[in-house]
Amino acid sequence: MATKVQDRVKDTLPTTFGGDQNNASAENNSGITPWKQFFTDPNLVSLIEEALKNNQELMITLQQIEIAKSDVLYKNGRLKPTVSAGVGAGVEKVGRYTSTGAGDASTDITEGKEVPENLMNFEAGLRADWEIDIWHKLRTEKKAAIAHYLSTVEGKNFVLSSLISEVAESYYELLSLDNQLDMIHQYMEIQKKALEISKIQKQAMAATELAVKKFEAELAKSSATEYDLKQQITEKENQINALLGRYPQPILRNKESFMNIVPQSIYIGVPSQLLANRPDIKQAELELEAAKLDVEAARKEFYPSLSISATLGLEAFKPSYLVKLPESIAYSLAGELAGPLINKSAIQANFKTADAKQIQALYEYDKTILSAYLDVANQMSKIKNIDQYYILKKQQAQALDQSNDIANQLFKNMRADYLEVLMNQRDALDAKMELIEAKEKQLNTVIDIYKSLGGGWK
Numbered sequence: 001m002a003t004k005v006q007d008r009v010k011d012t013l014p015t016t017f018g019g020d021q022n023n024a025s026a027e028n029n030s031g032i033t034p035w036k037q038f039f040t041d042p043n044l045v046s047l048i049e050e051a052l053k054n055n056q057e058l059m060i061t062l063q064q065i066e067i068a069k070s071d072v073l074y075k076n077g078r079l080k081p082t083v084s085a086g087v088g089a090g091v092e093k094v095g096r097y098t099s100t101g102a103g104d105a106s107t108d109i110t111e112g113k114e115v116p117e118n119l120m121n122f123e124a125g126l127r128a129d130w131e132i133d134i135w136h137k138l139r140t141e142k143k144a145a146i147a148h149y150l151s152t153v154e155g156k157n158f159v160l161s162s163l164i165s166e167v168a169e170s171y172y173e174l175l176s177l178d179n180q181l182d183m184i185h186q187y188m189e190i191q192k193k194a195l196e197i198s199k200i201q202k203q204a205m206a207a208t209e210l211a212v213k214k215f216e217a218e219l220a221k222s223s224a225t226e227y228d229l230k231q232q233i234t235e236k237e238n239q240i241n242a243l244l245g246r247y248p249q250p251i252l253r254n255k256e257s258f259m260n261i262v263p264q265s266i267y268i269g270v271p272s273q274l275l276a277n278r279p280d281i282k283q284a285e286l287e288l289e290a291a292k293l294d295v296e297a298a299r300k301e302f303y304p305s306l307s308i309s310a311t312l313g314l315e316a317f318k319p320s321y322l323v324k325l326p327e328s329i330a331y332s333l334a335g336e337l338a339g340p341l342i343n344k345s346a347i348q349a350n351f352k353t354a355d356a357k358q359i360q361a362l363y364e365y366d367k368t369i370l371s372a373y374l375d376v377a378n379q380m381s382k383i384k385n386i387d388q389y390y391i392l393k394k395q396q397a398q399a400l401d402q403s404n405d406i407a408n409q410l411f412k413n414m415r416a417d418y419l420e421v422l423m424n425q426r427d428a429l430d431a432k433m434e435l436i437e438a439k440e441k442q443l444n445t446v447i448d449i450y451k452s453l454g455g456g457w458k
Helices: 002-011 042-054 057-076 097-103 137-203 209-243 256-261 271-279 277-301 320-324 345-412 418-452
Strands: 082-092 108-110 120-133 307-318 329-339
Touching: 042 057, 042 137, 057 137, 120 320, 137 209, 137 277, 137 320, 137 345, 137 418, 209 418, 256 329, 256 418, 271 277, 271 345, 307 320, 345 418
Parallel strands: none
Antiparallel strands: 082 120, 120 307, 307 329
16 A cells, blocks of 8 residues: 555656746756755865764764664574573472482482482583574564665765755855945944034034934944844854854854855756655655565564574583583474464554554655655745845845935035935945845755755765
């Protein structure tokens, strides 16, 4: 059943992501581009490399892989006989009026020497136990462990992809904050000049105290914004340091080139490539495979199991007799075929649990594919709209810059009042701050769609 539904999920996957897809072809897919080719900023590349070495979340994931690998070795070991070696010593006294005691009383160990009342026993030898996998239950459990191990590897790849995108996005957010801070500094310089002009005009009786106070208030507001941005920069630096697994230190970056960064061209490929490129989809598929095998193994618990045990060694009542061969040789061989007859509730509960987990894994697989497809579709729409948004914001900022220059000139010549100047300065600042944020969104949207296509872990 699970296989049929799994195939249906794949078959119902659309052939395109919708919309105008001139760059959609199986030959071109940004998701297969190695991250070192996708990110070209040397400072960013250096940060990502350090994160891949020291990130705690990644280290935890690597240990999960080791745990899963050990489980595979454990399940493989159960297919083979267990052999143990041991030595032992003991003493036994049996009642005289028992079959064993009466037999010992009438038996000589050696001529003229009866069996002692307190009989010592010394032994040394090997013991082997082996469950014969007649129904391939143990092999099925091993296959399930292998599938789970492979899913943890894909889980690690997904963590890699998420980590790289998070470092890159945080890096661009930091550059955006740097540029916003520089913009505030530039705006404060303009406000200081306007404040000086208003003071001169007041002395010349061409302006009032109200104009001076308004400019002072605007300058104080900008100073408060400056400190807020500085705090955001500190927190963003520490967020990146945390991703890199290190204590706070400066983040090397080149903020001057931020507004001139050209986003990478994105090729989305076709939806079916998500099944091979996205680690989370491959992880969900492998977990589904492991769940199916767990159900198969749980079903075989109802069948009889065949076990063989054997021992071979030396046994005597005195240590010196252990070397007397072949009299001291002792061995045993036994086979047992046993199956559950009454009170199968524990086995039935285990089977139902495995079956429910399989259905759960199937829904998770379906959900992961749908989420991946919608993720790419949303990012495609976003990247087109954010590009247009950036272009218009740039035009707005340029127009308001020109308007601001005109307003300042008119104010100097006393042909415009302070309110016109203030409003133009605020509008120009807001437009430039929004333009910087638009550049950040533009770059981070490219990173998001790169991750959505399965990029970043290669």
